[in-house]
Amino acid sequence: MRDLDAFHHVALTVHDRDLCAEWYARVLGFEEVFREEGDERRACVMRFAGGGFSVGLVEFGPAGGTSTDRFDPHRTGLDHLALACASREDLDEWDGHLRAQGVETSGVIDIPVGAILNFTDPSGIALAIFWDGPTPKGTPAEAVTPG
Structure with missing residues (x-):
């Protein structure tokens, strides 16, 4: 088995996909690759302008239940x-x-x-x-x- 080469992407759960996608584009220069629409989740994949690493921005809808909690780096996870x-x-x-x-x-x-x-x-x-x-x-x- 070959060694892994690199990170491919990270997916982040966000409170508002559209707001965050606009922010990642305007502030960090990411380009939108595609959007995914669904009842339980809405996602947007953003990529560095030069290609390579991608960030998925995922918002869970009413059925998926995005929490009203805010991000906390002190909890297990990211x-x-x-x-x-x-x-x-x-x-x-x-x-x-x-x-x-x-x-x-x-x-x-x-x-x-x-x-x-x-x-x-x-x-x-x-x-x-x-x-x-x-x-x-x-x-x-x-x-x-x-x-």
Whole structure:
């Protein structure tokens, strides 16, 4: 059996598929691939403009029963979804772009292995943009792990 190659997609349960699809397109530059309509669920698959990784946005209807709960990274399940950028400068630009779109951010946080920018989508799902900084070769993992 061959090893797995990469992540293909992640599907997120959202409170409002249409609102979130518009937000992922406007704020993060995702392109809509297709929509799915049904009585129990409505979904929209969004993809990076250059192709590759996809995010499914799934809203459960009355029969499926989308909860009125908000996302909580402290419950078992998803903590956050991190996207990648190419440079520290790009991360600063993303911070400015998100703020200009009215998105509250953590500001860029430098950590031993790079830098991270935290924010949430309209359903309150925790998202991040991460830049992998240079890690000196031979550095043990525990030397660069926060906490």
